[in-house]
Amino acid sequence: MLRRILVSLGQFAITVLVATMIVFLLLRVMPGDPAVVALGINATPDALDAWRHEHGTDRPLWLQYLEWMGGLVTGDFGTSYVTSQELTPLIADRVQVTLILVGCAMLLALVIAVPIGTLAAVRHRDAAGAVLSGASQIGVAIPNFLVGVLLIAFFSVRLGWFPSGGWVAPAEDVGAFLQRLVLPVIALGSVQAAIITRYVRSAVLEIMREDFLRTGRAKGLTFGGALVRHGLRNAGVPVITIVGVQLAALLIGAVVIERVFAIPGLGSLLVDSVANRDLLAVQAVVVVLVLLVVLLNLIVDVVYALVDPRLRREAA
Amino acid sequence: MTAHRRIVRTVALAAASTLALAGCTAGSTSDDEAKTGVVVGLTGEPANLDFTTTAGSAIPQVLMNNVYEGLVKIDQEGRIQPLLATDWQVSDDRTTYVFELADGVTFSNGDEFTADDVAFSIDRVKNDWTLSLKAQMDVVDRVEVVSDTEVRVVLGRPSNSWLFAMGTSVGAMFSEGGVDALATDPVGTGPFTVEEFVQGDRIELAARDDYWGEAPGIESATVRYFADAVAQTNALRAGDIDMAWNMQAPDLVSQFEAEDFQVIDGTSTGEILLSMNNRVAPFDDVRVRQAVAYALDRQAILDAAWGGYGTLIGAMVPPTDPYYEDLTGEYPYDPERAKALLAEAGAEGVSVTFDVPTRPYANAVSEIVVDQLAAVGIDATIRSAEFPAVWLDRVFTKHDFEMSVILATEARDFATVFNDPDYYIGYDNTRIAPIIAAADQGTEEEFVDGMKEAVRIVTEDAAAVPLFLFPNLVVADAGLTGIAGNAVTESMDLTGLSWAD
Numbered sequence A: 001m002l003r004r005i006l007v008s009l010g011q012f013a014i015t016v017l018v019a020t021m022i023v024f025l026l027l028r029v030m031p032g033d034p035a036v037v038a039l040g041i042n043a044t045p046d047a048l049d050a051w052r053h054e055h056g057t058d059r060p061l062w063l064q065y066l067e068w069m070g071g072l073v074t075g076d077f078g079t080s081y082v083t084s085q086e087l088t089p090l091i092a093d094r095v096q097v098t099l100i101l102v103g104c105a106m107l108l109a110l111v112i113a114v115p116i117g118t119l120a121a122v123r124h125r126d127a128a129g130a131v132l133s134g135a136s137q138i139g140v141a142i143p144n145f146l147v148g149v150l151l152i153a154f155f156s157v158r159l160g161w162f163p164s165g166g167w168v169a170p171a172e173d174v175g176a177f178l179q180r181l182v183l184p185v186i187a188l189g190s191v192q193a194a195i196i197t198r199y200v201r202s203a204v205l206e207i208m209r210e211d212f213l214r215t216g217r218a219k220g221l222t223f224g225g226a227l228v229r230h231g232l233r234n235a236g237v238p239v240i241t242i243v244g245v246q247l248a249a250l251l252i253g254a255v256v257i258e259r260v261f262a263i264p265g266l267g268s269l270l271v272d273s274v275a276n277r278d279l280l281a282v283q284a285v286v287v288v289l290v291l292l293v294v295l296l297n298l299i300v301d302v303v304y305a306l307v308d309p310r311l312r313r314e315a316a
Numbered sequence B: 001m002t003a004h005r006r007i008v009r010t011v012a013l014a015a016a017s018t019l020a021l022a023g024c025t026a027g028s029t030s031d032d033e034a035k036t037g038v039v040v041g042l043t044g045e046p047a048n049l050d051f052t053t054t055a056g057s058a059i060p061q062v063l064m065n066n067v068y069e070g071l072v073k074i075d076q077e078g079r080i081q082p083l084l085a086t087d088w089q090v091s092d093d094r095t096t097y098v099f100e101l102a103d104g105v106t107f108s109n110g111d112e113f114t115a116d117d118v119a120f121s122i123d124r125v126k127n128d129w130t131l132s133l134k135a136q137m138d139v140v141d142r143v144e145v146v147s148d149t150e151v152r153v154v155l156g157r158p159s160n161s162w163l164f165a166m167g168t169s170v171g172a173m174f175s176e177g178g179v180d181a182l183a184t185d186p187v188g189t190g191p192f193t194v195e196e197f198v199q200g201d202r203i204e205l206a207a208r209d210d211y212w213g214e215a216p217g218i219e220s221a222t223v224r225y226f227a228d229a230v231a232q233t234n235a236l237r238a239g240d241i242d243m244a245w246n247m248q249a250p251d252l253v254s255q256f257e258a259e260d261f262q263v264i265d266g267t268s269t270g271e272i273l274l275s276m277n278n279r280v281a282p283f284d285d286v287r288v289r290q291a292v293a294y295a296l297d298r299q300a301i302l303d304a305a306w307g308g309y310g311t312l313i314g315a316m317v318p319p320t321d322p323y324y325e326d327l328t329g330e331y332p333y334d335p336e337r338a339k340a341l342l343a344e345a346g347a348e349g350v351s352v353t354f355d356v357p358t359r360p361y362a363n364a365v366s367e368i369v370v371d372q373l374a375a376v377g378i379d380a381t382i383r384s385a386e387f388p389a390v391w392l393d394r395v396f397t398k399h400d401f402e403m404s405v406i407l408a409t410e411a412r413d414f415a416t417v418f419n420d421p422d423y424y425i426g427y428d429n430t431r432i433a434p435i436i437a438a439a440d441q442g443t444e445e446e447f448v449d450g451m452k453e454a455v456r457i458v459t460e461d462a463a464a465v466p467l468f469l470f471p472n473l474v475v476a477d478a479g480l481t482g483i484a485g486n487a488v489t490e491s492m493d494l495t496g497l498s499w500a501d
Helices: A002-029 A034-039 A045-055 A061-073 A087-122 A127-141 A144-158 A174-208 A211-218 A223-260 A266-275 A279-307 A309-315 B002-027 B058-063 B115-128 B132-137 B161-165 B229-237 B250-258 B286-295 B298-306 B335-344 B360-375 B389-397 B414-418 B433-441 B444-460
Strands: B037-043 B072-074 B080-082 B085-090 B096-101 B140-147 B150-155 B192-198 B202-207 B220-226 B261-266 B271-276 B351-357 B379-385 B403-408 B464-469 B472-477
Touching (some): A002 A061, A002 A279, A034 A045, A034 B389, A087 A127, A087 A174, A087 A223, A087 A266, A087 A279, A127 A174, A144 A223, A144 B229, A174 A223, A223 A266, B037 B058, B037 B229, B080 B085, B096 B115, B115 B132, B115 B150, B132 B161, B220 B229, B250 B261, B250 B472, B271 B286, B271 B360, B286 B335, B286 B360, B286 B464, B298 B360, B298 B464, B351 B360, B351 B389, B360 B379, B360 B403, B379 B389, B433 B444
Parallel strands (some): B037 B220, B351 B379, B351 B403
Antiparallel strands (some): B072 B080, B096 B150, B140 B150, B192 B202, B202 B220, B271 B403, B271 B464
């Protein structure tokens, strides 16, 4: 168990290191001089030079990279080229927003997917099951942003029930916060629900054929009782794996959904920063995303081991 | 069977609770009591609030006239009007301006506005601004403080553009004690202050109760930023914003016209310019450039690309400029003439690369332009250039392009574009440079005449093809009055807004 976690941590460190290098280099080969973008078409050559000097973009790449890494280790992402804002507090703000969005979306996805997936498995021989898995199949194929746009068209524009976008921090006004949360969470969560439903269904189908379920029933449990007492825990292992993977996918989906709903999260920051060649801000966002994804995998690994005693023994 | 039923019940419960969540939050949707504030939707967010060191019109769009004021103001017809200066006298040699300043003006930090602030602000442009816009202040030789309310500005030579520039962002008046945190905390003499700036979301303005002039009709204005025009109009229809300013999707406008919204087709100073690199073949040949001008049916382009909104112009001069002249008849749509010119230049069947920036207007016009050019035998291949980064780098800085299209937004930017051979278009300005220099120093009449002459020469040379004047489309709640729909400077003036009873 411990070794397993240590190995994961090692992989974690290497992944992050490699990711920082790739991100750093990719951004440097991208066309577009950040100084010109920051100062615009009216900038004088002197101003451009001064800007490059001030922001260090005229220095050797390896030096820029080392400086940046030095900052990262101490949790300092540097200062935005364009807004002159400290990036660390800014990123902290944005991460909160994105995590709330992703967390709620996953919660919604699970609330929908677990019962429906189970139902689809249990009723896999009749029409209800077919309808449910057909519906989830369609859900999987619809992109998040399309759901978002449709939701806005219907619930904000047509019915006027919800704002079409924007964000209010929960600490500021809980009602307004929830109001703005609903549509993006549904947009993100419903597609996830469809995906996870399919995994839940196949996981439950799998265990329905297992002996322990039959044994459970032989001992007098109802089918549902046996499923809940013995089955779901077993079905949980593959579902947890997929939840981990899908959380990563949700983070990426959030980048798009934040754009659709004008939500100031990591995604919006990423898109704006790329357009403005605000390289340090892009680097910061990407590193945070990488960290989150890798961290998720680490957590899934650990949870996985905790849920499935066989893995614990194996590793010991 | 009971098990199945239980699962069904769970599903139903989950669904019901989701709906309940939706329902209860929907119940608290905002009300429609007497409104005192206005929410404005814009696309294109400023990176910070300091337009003295950060380029682009996004910052002055929100701050000029609302938070900062100049000595003069450019009105909706493009004329110069008094603002902080109630009156001014110009000497006979037109190099000395004496401004009378309004009394009892204070900055939002409480500092009094005096002649010292005028001197400070003008000097600051020369010393601390990093944009080349600051060159507009080069003509100022010195500023003399006569008294608290009187200031004398001495120019090195007469200039007709200077006073106009004083009504734009370079003319903004700052307080010496208010320039420490321009990027986050602007201090001006305007009727509003910046209450909050939430990066990636909105800027909140609040009316000052100690404003020196007539108080605005609204107590607050929130400017919200959207990723694109669709999001902007959705918010308008959902009632999240009261006004969509500078809409970039004309095809969405007609729906609003049919509904209970007001649609304003305002003018702007932005010209959609089909630019050709005058330095390189085939566009170093004036006949090829003229051929392009004859080959394009600009009315068809305007109709197809921008829903007919906008104005046809024959040169890069909007009708609100004093030296505007209707030159739309100079290059009538004439594909045969275009073919003949191409043949004469030996450029039949020529192939060019067309760098199209990733902007809605550019995408909209490029396909039609390519079609029309193909009809006369110019084979243009579209190459997409991410805007701003790649376009600025490749086209604007490195001049590595043959043909491009861009929205030139600045007011009175004709000379910027054509009176500089090093500018990205690369027009040889030897014919117009002396004329423009003389015009700027001449009397107002000489200025207008000289500029007209320069414009005609550039048009004759077909240095670039202005496709149309970009409209400033505004869609707003029917109850909102006092909308300044013409974008004659970079400013979106909110000071006249109020709600009809």
